[in-house]
Structure formats: structure tokens, C-alpha cells
Amino acid sequence: MTLYGLRPVLRWTRTLAGGRRPVPSRVRRISAVAPPAERLVAITFDDGPTRGITEQVLETLERCGARGTFDIIGSTADNYPDTAGRAGTPLWSGRRYDHYAAFGRDGEAGLRAQPDLVRRIAAGGHEVSNHSYRHLAFGPEHLVYRGRHAHEGAAAALEDQRRLHDACRALLGQAPRLGRPPHYIDRTPDGWSAYDLYDAMGYQYLAASLDLGGWRRSRNSRAATVDDALAALRTQLRTDPAALSGQVLFAKDGYNMSLQPVVCWALPLQLELLAAAGYRVVTVSELLESSPFADVPPTDPAAAAARRLLAAGVPCAFRDNTLRVEGPLRRGELAAWLAGPVSPPALLGAADGRHARPDPAGMAAARGWLEPGVPGEPVARAELERSLERWEWVSSRTGADAAPVAPGGGGGAVTRRLALARMAAALGTRCGPEWRRPGA
Numbered sequence: 409m410t411l412y413g414l415r416p417v418l419r420w421t422r423t424l425a426g427g428r429r430p431v432p433s434r435v436r437r438i439s440a441v442a443p444p445a446e447r448l449v450a451i452t453f454d455d456g457p458t459r460g461i462t463e464q465v466l467e468t469l470e471r472c473g474a475r476g477t478f479d480i481i482g483s484t485a486d487n488y489p490d491t492a493g494r495a496g497t498p499l500w501s502g503r504r505y506d507h508y509a510a511f512g513r514d515g516e517a518g519l520r521a522q523p524d525l526v527r528r529i530a531a532g533g534h535e536v537s538n539h540s541y542r543h544l545a546f547g548p549e550h551l552v553y554r555g556r557h558a559h560e561g562a563a564a565a566l567e568d569q570r571r572l573h574d575a576c577r578a579l580l581g582q583a584p585r586l587g588r589p590p591h592y593i594d595r596t597p598d599g600w601s602a603y604d605l606y607d608a609m610g611y612q613y614l615a616a617s618l619d620l621g622g623w624r625r626s627r628n629s630r631a632a633t634v635d636d637a638l639a640a641l642r643t644q645l646r647t648d649p650a651a652l653s654g655q656v657l658f659a660k661d662g663y664n665m666s667l668q669p670v671v672c673w674a675l676p677l678q679l680e681l682l683a684a685a686g687y688r689v690v691t692v693s694e695l696l697e698s699s700p701f702a703d704v705p706p707t708d709p710a711a712a713a714a715r716r717l718l719a720a721g722v723p724c725a726f727r728d729n730t731l732r733v734e735g736p737l738r739r740g741e742l743a744a745w746l747a748g749p750v751s752p753p754a755l756l757g758a759a760d761g762r763h764a765r766p767d768p769a770g771m772a773a774a775r776g777w778l779e780p781g782v783p784g785e786p787v788a789r790a791e792l793e794r795s796l797e798r799w800e801w802v803s804s805r806t807g808a809d810a811a812p813v814a815p816g817g818g819g820g821a822v823t824r825r826l827a828l829a830r831m832a833a834a835l836g837t838r839c840g841p842e843w844r845r846p847g848a
């Protein structure tokens with residue numbers, strides 16, 4: 409039986425052991441962050457650039473002093489043979505594949521056909537993010553997109569990511585740092601996930617917390633359609649004007665399901681509502697710079713420690729972008745921190761090193777914070793070694809190493825807050841600058 413064959417059993421065991429455990433990861437799913445000091449919000453624009461639409465989106469953003477994050481594609485021109493879908497349905501752009509700007513109009517969208525628009529996006533201080541070259545899902549989806557072609561496995565999905573990554577770097581002199589899976593489908597048919605792919609790419613997983621519409625089917629009139637695109641924003645701001653601070657909003661840089669450029673009509677009004685509530689619209693990277701984690705404010709020293717460790721390649725946050733600092737550090741997590749990432753070796757081989765494995769010598773030095781003699785609550789060396797020996801990538805997913813790390817002399821568990829502080833300090837004093845991932 410393969411590892412994947414074992415998965416249902418492992419999942420069942422994990423449920424018995426106390427439910428779904430958060431997975432330590434260098435790739436964090438960014439949908440919102442803890443509110444920054446000022447009211448900041450980010451808007452993401454998917455599936456472009458689109459001729460005739462992106463120009464207007466950029467003009468609107470620039471007129472309002474706002475910056476956007478554009479989840480661009482490479483081209484859907486190679487996604488044929490295919491047959492047209494029906495407007496107003498989820499398959500509006502094609503039956504077997506997606507086609508942007510629309511079926512038969514692939515030359516109007518994407519980096520390959522519209523490089524000048526991508527250049528203009530970057531020149532305006534906006535952010536470019538990787539939404540895949542061909543907009544193929546990472547794996548099959550059995551409900552809405554049943555019958556759609558997806559990548560055969562992680563290697564093909566990674567190659568497609570890399571193709572757009574390299575094209576961006578060649579065109580702009582700068583590569584993306586964020587990725588968003590087409591249709592948010594995370595699993596590849598061979599058992600890997602968007603997190604594994606993005607770890608190999610050196611990306612963060614870009615999600616969103618509020619849908620501005622702009623992709624849905626049009627209503628009876630233009631006014632009703634625009635109203636539909638403003639509803640979610642209005643409701644949020646009316647309930648609590650501060651509620652959107654730190655949030656990532658979703659918009660579309662292309663036609664909606666009814667082939668109308670709703671984003672061009674709605675964006676000026678959406679930006680007006682945000683400005684009236686005191687928001688500054690920034691890129692996702694700017695947002696992460698002001699507040700990196702979902703559950704810890706940027707002013708908390710734990711946020712600074714975790715940021716430092718992540719920059720060094722230590723997976724000290726969880727996939728949902730939390731740090732859970734008051735919780736006990738588990739042995740599996742500690743092993744993950746010390747042993748490095750949990751990525752598939754086949755994919756790591758293809759990575760460009762932006763997320764290089766931490767250097768083993770640096771890791772050994774960092775263990776110093778656990779040893780007796782370091783002030784605080786040291787962990788018994790033997791316990792740590794046992795934990796490292798037993799640990800393998802599957803254990804962090806199954807909770808096999810779920811026992812809290814206990815100090816050597818007994819007593820309570822080590823909290824993540826303490827562990828972050830100690831390890832960040834060890835990184836500064838015991839490891840030279842050589843223990844940094846390239847480009848960090």
C-alpha cells in the first residue's frame with residue numbers, strides 16, 4: 409500500500425487523536441491579517457491582464473491613489489480543442505478549459521499577448537502575482553467544474569507555475585512572491601497540495617476574505633449589476649467601518665460570466681466607499697509588511713521573531729497564517745522547525761532555492777536555545793533527539809508527534825511564544841548571516 413493509500417486511515421487516526429491539527433508551514437494562506445496600525449486593505453484582481461479592462465482598472469486605481477494586486481495568467485490560447493460554454497453559467501468561458509478574456513478571444517488577455525499591460529501594472533507600483541500560466545486547476549473538481557481538464561500531477565502544475573514565474577522575471581526583472589490557485593483547487597491528483605507547490609516556488613498562498621463580485625452573472629440592468637458588486641462592501645462597512653482593516657478583497661480583471669466589464673463600472677464606487685471609511689488601498693505585500701500574521705498584532709514581539717525565523721526558512725507559522733503563541737509547542741512542530749520544510753523531495757529538486765532548506769549546521773547551532781544553560785526552560789536534549797528521529801513529514805499531518813514539548817526539569821509545557829523568542833535570539837547570536845535563504 410502506498411503512502412496515499414494510507415491517508416484515509418491516517419486521517420481517521422488523527423480525528424481520534426483530537427481533530428484536525430494545524431500544519432506548520434513556510435507557506436501561509438493569506439486571506440486577512442491582524443488589523444495594522446492604520447486602516448489598510450488590499451484588492452486582488454484575477455485572470456488578467458485584459459485588453460480594454462486593465463487600462464481602466466489602472467486609471468481608476470491611480471486616480472484614487474490606490475494600489476492593486478494583479479493575479480495574472482500567461483495565456484489560455486493553447487487550451488484547445490474546446491467548445492464554447494453558455495454565457496451566464498460557470499462554464500461560460502469554455503467547456504473543457506478556461507479561456508480569458510473569453511472563448512475564442514484568448515489573444516486579449518494574459519502576459520503573452522498583453523506584455524505592455526503587465527509592464528504598466530508593475531510600473532504603476534502595483535503587485536503582480538502568479539495565477540498560473542494556462543489557468544488549469546491543480547487537480548480535478550467534481551461538482552461545478554466536473555469534466556474540466558486539470559493538471560495530471562504536481563510536476564505538471566509546478567512547470568506551469570514556473571513558466572509564468574520566469575516570464576514575469578524576464579519581462580519585469582522581478583518575479584512574483586504570491587500565488588493563487590485557479591478556482592482555489594488545492595489538491596493535485598498525485599496527493600500534493602498548493603502549499604507544496606508554493607513552497608517549491610517560494611510563494612505565499614494568496615487567498616481573500618471578501619468577494620466583491622465582478623465575476624457573477626449580470627442582473628437585469630447595469631444599475632442592478634453594479635449594486636450587486638457593492639452589496640458586500642456596503643454591508644461590511646455599515647456593520648463595522650473598521651472591519652475591513654487587514655482584509656484581502658477579491659475582484660476580477662476581466663469579464664463577468666455574462667461577458668460584461670463589471671469591474672470597470674463598480675471599482676470607482678467601491679474605492680469611494682473605502683476612502684470614505686478612511687481606508688488606504690495597498691498591495692498584498694505592503695499589507696503583509698505592516699501586519700504579517702492573522703492572529704498576532706504587528707506590535708507583538710512574537711510577530712517580529714516569527715518573521716525573522718520564516719525569512720531564515722523555519723516553518724514556524726501555520727498554514728492558516730496563525731502563530732497561536734499562547735499554545736504549547738508540540739514535538740512534531742519543534743521537529744519541523746529544526747529539520748526544515750515538509751516539502752516533497754521531487755518538487756524541492758525543481759525549486760529555485762528561494763525557499764532553500766535551512767543549513768543543517770545552522771540548525772544544530774539553533775538548538776542551543778533548548779539546551780541547559782540557556783536561561784529559561786530548557787528542553788532535554790534526549791527528548792529532542794527522540795522527537796527528531798521519529799519525525800517524518802507525515803507525522804505533522806497526523807498528530808503522531810502531538811505531545812507538547814516539556815522542559816527538561818519537568819513542569820509545564822513550552823509555549824510557542826517562548827520558543828519563537830528563544831529560537832530567534834539563537835539565530836541572531838549563534839548563526840552567522842550564512843543561515844539565510846537566498847534573496848531574503
Ligand SMILES: [Zn+2]
Pocket residue numbers: 454455539543590591
Ligand atoms: Zn482565475
